[in-house]
Amino acid sequence: MNSHPTPAPRSALATTAALQSALAAEHAAVYGYGVVGASLAGSRQATAVSDWVAHQVARDTLEAMLRSRGSQPVAAAVAYQLPVTVRTPGQAASLAVILEDRVATAYLGLVAQDSVSIRQFGALQVRAAALRAAAWRGSTVAFPGLPASALTAPRRQKS
Amino acid sequence: MAAHPTRRVVLAAAAMLPLAAASGCDGADVLATPPQPAPDVALLRSAITAEQLMIARYANVLGDARNPGGGTPAGRGAAAAALTAALEPILAEHQAHLAQLRSRLVVPAGAAPSPSERSPAAPAAPAAPGAAAAFLRSAEQAAAAAMLDRLPHVPASLAQLFASISASEATHVPVLDAVILDTGRAAR
Numbered sequence: 001m002n003s004h005p006t007p008a009p010r011s012a013l014a015t016t017a018a019l020q021s022a023l024a025a026e027h028a029a030v031y032g033y034g035v036v037g038a039s040l041a042g043s044r045q046a047t048a049v050s051d052w053v054a055h056q057v058a059r060d061t062l063e064a065m066l067r068s069r070g071s072q073p074v075a076a077a078v079a080y081q082l083p084v085t086v087r088t089p090g091q092a093a094s095l096a097v098i099l100e101d102r103v104a105t106a107y108l109g110l111v112a113q114d115s116v117s118i119r120q121f122g123a124l125q126v127r128a129a130a131l132r133a134a135a136w137r138g139s140t141v142a143f144p145g146l147p148a149s150a151l152t153a154p155r156r157q158k159s
Numbered sequence: 160m161a162a163h164p165t166r167r168v169v170l171a172a173a174a175m176l177p178l179a180a181a182s183g184c185d186g187a188d189v190l191a192t193p194p195q196p197a198p199d200v201a202l203l204r205s206a207i208t209a210e211q212l213m214i215a216r217y218a219n220v221l222g223d224a225r226n227p228g229g230g231t232p233a234g235r236g237a238a239a240a241a242l243t244a245a246l247e248p249i250l251a252e253h254q255a256h257l258a259q260l261r262s263r264l265v266v267p268a269g270a271a272p273s274p275s276e277r278s279p280a281a282p283a284a285p286a287a288p289g290a291a292a293a294f295l296r297s298a299e300q301a302a303a304a305a306m307l308d309r310l311p312h313v314p315a316s317l318a319q320l321f322a323s324i325s326a327s328e329a330t331h332v333p334v335l336d337a338v339i340l341d342t343g344r345a346a347r
Contacts, residue, residue, distance in 0.1 A: 104326070111322040112315035119310050123322040127303075130326035131333070139248065140330040142255040146323045150316075152262040 025106035027076035039092035100133035104145030289342035
């Protein structure tokens, strides 16, 4: 019965902290998509609404995961300082890209945890954020969510 | 420092693992939580091979699209040009994936040579632009899924790289969907 030691508290604390960071990013995305949607019309607005709902669902999932771990989920801020001024549809799309990139980075924090299920959950959310970001950006990137500092500078490859 | 061994240290441990196994060490169950170096290196190598295959697929399709066979109708030429424009940025992303994966592989002295220097055989691709895009689409889906399957068995920083690459590959699917749709329209 005691051949399987309980997980190190440090690992459990790190996972809780990573879940809280992901939740904070989702709170910011839920707020930000309200601004994105308000600046768009037609099918672009419909996309913004659908992405907004996806972030609300993810937020609720993270809150449930934290509660099941006995942790109090972090609350949303009353308001957020937006990283860009949004007056045009193009600026709205730029904000959506930034929100998704930040969410993807936060979920990569879950991929670094020991638990296999937390890793897989984080990876699926990174993928979802990357797909939404690519749709808003109109192009794809090689390393969704990974900051340049996390990438090694490899020597130039031929071919 | 001691809690965060460098990649070099982890791979040196990998080189010693068979010795521990041969000496009858059966602590594997108890030691399940720390990074397991041997699978880590094998999975990194399989990820490198998978990216090389993907690059070979794109290179094949792009080679066909840039040099469509003689006597093709003008519509086919336009579809081939659209295919080239869509695929070249994706190919560049796969090349970035490969470079990043290779940079994580530190081969211990005396270990078997890395497979990363040998290019795998380039698989055949359909010649028609729409069929070629569909061929790449299914390859991207399979590669993204295979990359996720490697996640449980690698250290944290490699898991993050694998997850990011998998997400990048998943975003190529809608791009290829658009190509398939466009070539279908052009053919009509």
